[in-house]
Amino acid sequence: MIGQFSVHEGLAGTGSENGGGGLTPPNQQLKSPGMAIREIIILPDKKLRLVSKPVEKVTAEIRKLADDMFETMYDAPGIGLAAIQVAQPLRLITMDLAKRDEEGETQPRPRVFINPEILSASEELSIYEEGCLSIPEYYEEVERPAKVRVRFIDLDGKLHEEDAEGLFATCIQHEIDHLNGVLFVDYLSKLKRDRVLKKFAKAARRAVDE
Numbered sequence: 544m545i546g547q548f549s550v551h552e553g554l555a556g557t558g559s560e561n562g563g564g565g566l567t568p569p570n571q572q573l574k575s576p577g578m579a580i581r582e583i584i585i586l587p588d589k590k591l592r593l594v595s596k597p598v599e600k601v602t603a604e605i606r607k608l609a610d611d612m613f614e615t616m617y618d619a620p621g622i623g624l625a626a627i628q629v630a631q632p633l634r635l636i637t638m639d640l641a642k643r644d645e646e647g648e649t650q651p652r653p654r655v656f657i658n659p660e661i662l663s664a665s666e667e668l669s670i671y672e673e674g675c676l677s678i679p680e681y682y683e684e685v686e687r688p689a690k691v692r693v694r695f696i697d698l699d700g701k702l703h704e705e706d707a708e709g710l711f712a713t714c715i716q717h718e719i720d721h722l723n724g725v726l727f728v729d730y731l732s733k734l735k736r737d738r739v740l741k742k743f744a745k746a747a748r749r750a751v752d753e
């Protein structure tokens with residue numbers, strides 16, 4: 544059975560009750576004076592196609608990057624961000640799916656995934672409408688494995704293995720794709736993909752001209 548849901552890395556789309564982008568930044572207690580919003584790179588920035596390098600050690604610099612990525616992600620607002628989206632080619636992902644929790648959970652639940660790997664994926668597929676902070680205001684349905692087993696390191700350098708399903712499964716696959724230079728539009732038909740790539744290339748040229 545194929546589930547139909549929607550996942551927007553940037554939730555600017557449907558069904559928002561609070562008028563703005565579906566996610567209000569719930570990050571008050573996460574703020575520390577040093578945190579900074581970084582610029583999110585968008586199509587057709589070539590850096591989005593880089594293969595990111597593994598994080599060798601969780602240093603103060605990596606923690607600072609994760610802090611800034613949360614600040615940037617909540618501000619956007621979005622539910623997931625890969626380091627390359629703030630122009631850092633490192634295998635680091637921030638995520639907070641709290642707003643989409645089945646129990647109606649609204650407390651922030653920031654999670655960091657360092658050097659994440661997909662160990663196995665289900666044959667069962669599910670379809671979500673995806674969006675991406677690096678491809679603003681564009682949403683399309685993408686079919687991916689419904690469940691994946693993921694291995695990653697947390698900010699304390701501890702190794703974890705976890706089963707992901709539902710929104711979490713789709714989001715972690717979308718973000719790991721970023722670490723490999725893959726974008727969700729790559730899963731679309733050539734016609735649709737060419738159309739969106741052309742649109743963003745044109746917008747970038749227009750921005751330069753102005």
Ligand SMILES: [Zn+2]
Nearest residue numbers: 552675676677
């Ligand atoms: Zn994305």
